[in-house]
Amino acid sequence: MSWWYAHRSRKHPVADPQPSEADVLSWPPDTPTYQKAIRRLFRRQIRVLVPTIPDNFFGLDLLPDLRRKVNEPRLDVLFDFSDCKHLSQQAIAFLGGLARLVEGSRGTADFAWKTCRPKILRVLQANGFTNMFHGPIGVAGAHSVPYREYKRADPDSVVAYLGNSWLAPEWLSLTPALREALVAVVLEIYLNAFEHSQSPIGVLTCGHHDEARRTLRLIVMDFGVGIPDRVRMFTSRPTLRASTTMKWAFTPGATTNPIRDTIRGMGLHLLKEFVRLNHGELRVFSQEGLAAVKGTRERFVNRLVPFQGTLVDIMFRCDDRRYGFASELAEQPPLFG
Numbered sequence: 001m002s003w004w005y006a007h008r009s010r011k012h013p014v015a016d017p018q019p020s021e022a023d024v025l026s027w028p029p030d031t032p033t034y035q036k037a038i039r040r041l042f043r044r045q046i047r048v049l050v051p052t053i054p055d056n057f058f059g060l061d062l063l064p065d066l067r068r069k070v071n072e073p074r075l076d077v078l079f080d081f082s083d084c085k086h087l088s089q090q091a092i093a094f095l096g097g098l099a100r101l102v103e104g105s106r107g108t109a110d111f112a113w114k115t116c117r118p119k120i121l122r123v124l125q126a127n128g129f130t131n132m133f134h135g136p137i138g139v140a141g142a143h144s145v146p147y148r149e150y151k152r153a154d155p156d157s158v159v160a161y162l163g164n165s166w167l168a169p170e171w172l173s174l175t176p177a178l179r180e181a182l183v184a185v186v187l188e189i190y191l192n193a194f195e196h197s198q199s200p201i202g203v204l205t206c207g208h209h210d211e212a213r214r215t216l217r218l219i220v221m222d223f224g225v226g227i228p229d230r231v232r233m234f235t236s237r238p239t240l241r242a243s244t245t246m247k248w249a250f251t252p253g254a255t256t257n258p259i260r261d262t263i264r265g266m267g268l269h270l271l272k273e274f275v276r277l278n279h280g281e282l283r284v285f286s287q288e289g290l291a292a293v294k295g296t297r298e299r300f301v302n303r304l305v306p307f308q309g310t311l312v313d314i315m316f317r318c319d320d321r322r323y324g325f326a327s328e329l330a331e332q333p334p335l336f337g
Contacts, residue, residue: 190220206218
């Protein structure tokens with residue numbers, strides 16, 4: 001009621017008018033038009049062109065630039081694949097992480113699925129990535145290690161994922177004891193991310209079995225505090241080079257949580273030894289540090305382009321050998337022990 005109407009009504013009392021349906025307004029207005037108008041006022045819309053991202057060090061160097069483009073709150077981001085001819089498993093996990101970061105900053109993240117090349121779209125459909133981000137539903141791939149997001153520690157689910165979806169018997173021949181040990185080793189990577197990294201998106205993972213190249217790959221990634229900073233804090237040596245901290249992390253028994261009395265602290269070392277015997281490859285990127293094991297070669301280096309978080313890239317060779325601990329393979333030359 002306006003002041004004029006209230007003042008007038010004291011001289012000439014009248015009944016309060018009953019509002020008609022046309023006079024009734026809901027607040028806030030719950031209409032798409034209103035929501036779009038508010039979004040235009042308080043959000044910024046951007047289109048991010050996803051480049052071709054290969055499975056090598058150069059491809060990894062492209063990822064931090066993508067993160068910088070969406071590193072502010074309240075963005076409406078559309079990921080466009082027009083310029084992308086190949087998308088590595090590292091990039092798939094990273095894009096999922098970027099989308100969750102945007103959503104966690106009160107923004108929206110969408111993917112321009114029609115801009116995907118058919119080969120890339122099939123990969124994203126096969127591992128379930130499109131299902132997670134409202135894309136076209138496809139057939140689950142027989143050679144895909146599904147894309148998964150773990151918001152909180154769920155050891156039972158991770159163990160089932162690693163044992164059934166990653167180390168599938170038809171891809172890699174392992175004795176039960178070695179399979180269990182490798183699952184425990186990689187589970188440690190997930191648990192470390194939850195206990196120490198403070199990752200705002202949890203842990204993301206995916207992988208692929210390449211039948212032609214006879215390789216099996218797994219990616220585990222978080223956007224939290226990296227290995228170098230955790231080691232520096234634990235050792236009270238803030239000036240340690242990243243390469244030195246990565247080498248420390250691969251030392252048998254090294255752990256920033258020594259209270260644990262299980263396999264924790266032996267994980268990376270045990271994984272490294274199996275990679276050597278298998279002629280596979282292990283790469284761990286964390287902040288400005290890199291640890292790389294390929295066959296019998298081992299490198300710990302400082303990188304110019306830092307990775308904000310930790311990315312573990314495991315590649316096994318799917319050969320015809322059967323792998324196990326020496327005690328299990330008494331009739332064969334020891335492959336692992």
